[in-house]
Amino acid sequence: MSGSYDDSMVDVSSDSFWEVGNYKRTVKRVDDGNRLCNDLMNCLHERARIEKAYAQQLTEWGKRWRQLIEKGPQYGSLERAWSALCTEAEKVSELHMEVKAALMAEDYEKLKNWQRDSYHKQMIGGFKETKEAEDGFRKAQKPWAKKLKEVETMKKSYHSACKEEKLAASRETNSKLESNNNPEAQKKLQEKVEKCQQEVQKTKERYEKSLEELDKLTPQYMENMEQAFEQWQQFEDKRIRFFKELLLEVKQHLDLSTNHRFQTIYHTLEDTISATDAEEDLKWFRSNHGPGMPMNWPQFEDWSIDLNRTLSRREKKKPSEGVTLTGISQTGSDQPVQPSKSSSSSSTVEKTPDWSDEDTGVNPFAANGDGNPFEDEPASPVVSVPVKALYDYEGQEQDELSFKAGDEFTKIGEEDDQGWCKGRLKGGETGLYPANYVEIIQ
Numbered sequence: 001m002s003g004s005y006d007d008s009m010v011d012v013s014s015d016s017f018w019e020v021g022n023y024k025r026t027v028k029r030v031d032d033g034n035r036l037c038n039d040l041m042n043c044l045h046e047r048a049r050i051e052k053a054y055a056q057q058l059t060e061w062g063k064r065w066r067q068l069i070e071k072g073p074q075y076g077s078l079e080r081a082w083s084a085l086c087t088e089a090e091k092v093s094e095l096h097m098e099v100k101a102a103l104m105a106e107d108y109e110k111l112k113n114w115q116r117d118s119y120h121k122q123m124i125g126g127f128k129e130t131k132e133a134e135d136g137f138r139k140a141q142k143p144w145a146k147k148l149k150e151v152e153t154m155k156k157s158y159h160s161a162c163k164e165e166k167l168a169a170s171r172e173t174n175s176k177l178e179s180n181n182n183p184e185a186q187k188k189l190q191e192k193v194e195k196c197q198q199e200v201q202k203t204k205e206r207y208e209k210s211l212e213e214l215d216k217l218t219p220q221y222m223e224n225m226e227q228a229f230e231q232w233q234q235f236e237d238k239r240i241r242f243f244k245e246l247l248l249e250v251k252q253h254l255d256l257s258t259n260h261r262f263q264t265i266y267h268t269l270e271d272t273i274s275a276t277d278a279e280e281d282l283k284w285f286r287s288n289h290g291p292g293m294p295m296n297w298p299q300f301e302d303w304s305i306d307l308n309r310t311l312s313r314r315e316k317k318k319p320s321e322g323v324t325l326t327g328i329s330q331t332g333s334d335q336p337v338q339p340s341k342s343s344s345s346s347s348t349v350e351k352t353p354d355w356s357d358e359d360t361g362v363n364p365f366a367a368n369g370d371g372n373p374f375e376d377e378p379a380s381p382v383v384s385v386p387v388k389a390l391y392d393y394e395g396q397e398q399d400e401l402s403f404k405a406g407d408e409f410t411k412i413g414e415e416d417d418q419g420w421c422k423g424r425l426k427g428g429e430t431g432l433y434p435a436n437y438v439e440i441i442q
Contacts, residue, residue: 018225018295020145023137025289026232030130033239037115040243041108044250048103055096062089095256102253107246114242133232140224147214151298154210158203162303165196211300218297226291233286385411387423387438401431408441 016022066086120128172189286292388408395402401423403409413422415435423438424430 014296016293016295017229017290018222018293020141020148023141023225023228024134026229027130027133027137029236030127030133030232033236034115034119034127036239036243037111037119040246041111041115044103044108044111047254048100048108051096051100051103055093055100058089058093058096062086062093092256099253099256103250107250107253110249111246118239129235133228136228136231137225140228141221144214144217144221147210147217148298151207151210151214154203154207155301158200158207159303161196161200161203165193165200166305168193168196208300211298214298222291229290233290236285383412383414386441387411388441389438391437393433393437395431395433399431401425401429401433403433411438411440 017026063086066083069082069086118129122128122131168189172186172193175186175189386408387410389403389405392404393402401409403425407425409423409425411421411423412430415421419435420432421435421438422430423433
């Protein structure tokens with residue numbers, strides 16, 4: 001047997017944490033934590049953009065109607081009452097701009113800094129924490145896994161010897177029943193049976209000895225794996241508690257309620273967030289994916305005539321695991337995280353949702369029916385570069401393009417600092433798309 005050990009050579013026979021290689025789900029949880037930080041930052045950034053767009057609409061609406069009221073025929077206290085609607089809009093607009101600023105300057109930055117301090121990138125790729133988790137579990141499992149491989153080899157040798165002994169005994173019996181029995185041939189068959197019986201006894205002893213040695217290693221193996229697992233339980237505990245704290249702060253920034261209905265909404269939100277219990281979460285993971293899972297420990301398996309094919313631990317396949325992502329259509333497992341657009345996107349305008357009950361086709365905020373009151377910056381330089389989509393993308397807003405992996409279209413705007421480009425589809429439709437979802441056609 002080779003002195004080197006490669007855990008890729010030993011397959012698993014169950015879904016238990018204790019099986020060789022099944023610790024990788026705990027290692028993957030480290031990477032998942034970093035991805036969840038990115039997802040939450042994108043969530044906060046999109047909400048901040050919504051708050052800003054709503055605040056701008058309220059401001060423009062308030063200014064326009066204040067001018068119309070002042071120049072109109074209305075007068076007296078009713079005029080003041082009517083104008084109070086404009087004042088209300090301006091005050092609410094200020095509050096929503098403060099919400100936007102708090103989400104980005106406080107919550108977003110706090111999460112970004114925590115992610116940077118908790119997940120350290122390596123020069124060779126991946127995270128330092130992921131490698132530490134992988135190395136820790138591999139080291140804890142290596143001696144036991146190596147002995148388990150030896151047990152599997154001994155078991156196969158024993159079962160093979162049992163099969164040979166049974167075949168030899170059957171040949172000897174058939175030979176005795178034949179009329180033209182050759183004494184010399186009968187003697188050879190008998191010697192073959194005796195030799196096979198000796199081999200069965202020898203391989204059985206080796207198998208039992210190897211299994212006893214494995215049993216002796218099991219307690220230390222369990223202790224080492226427990227220690228490695230508990231280290232990354234504590235790491236995940238910090239992330240869960242931090243996310244809970246951050247979500248409660250986000251709730252405080254979003255809660256502008258002044259009446260009973262809004263209070264009810266935000267009380268429900270607070271109750272839901274406050275119900276987060278890191279201890280219960282960790283307990284569930286332990287029971288379903290950790291040391292709390294049941295385990296079919298290796299036991300002695302005798303050979304029988306009905307056992308035509310021995311199923312070893314390595315012949316049973318580990319069930320495939322999948323992660324379902326919602327909100328993003330993808331064609332591969334390496335699809336990048338969708339960037340978030342800012343007000344400085346390469347788009348020439350920042351589109352806002354319709355607020356009017358009537359669709360007149362005219363911008364009510366423009367003095368002459370055209371123009372854009374929300375335009376923050378001039379358009380980026382126009383380019384024309386053919387590109388090809390690497391992944392499916394479904395536009396989330398009206399100013400975004402939708403396409404399928406393999407579609408070709410034209411890039412007509414340079415990538416902004418948020419990772420968005422402007423493009424034009426073959427049908428003539430223009431809009432924004434994530435720059436890392438396409439590649440330039442050479």
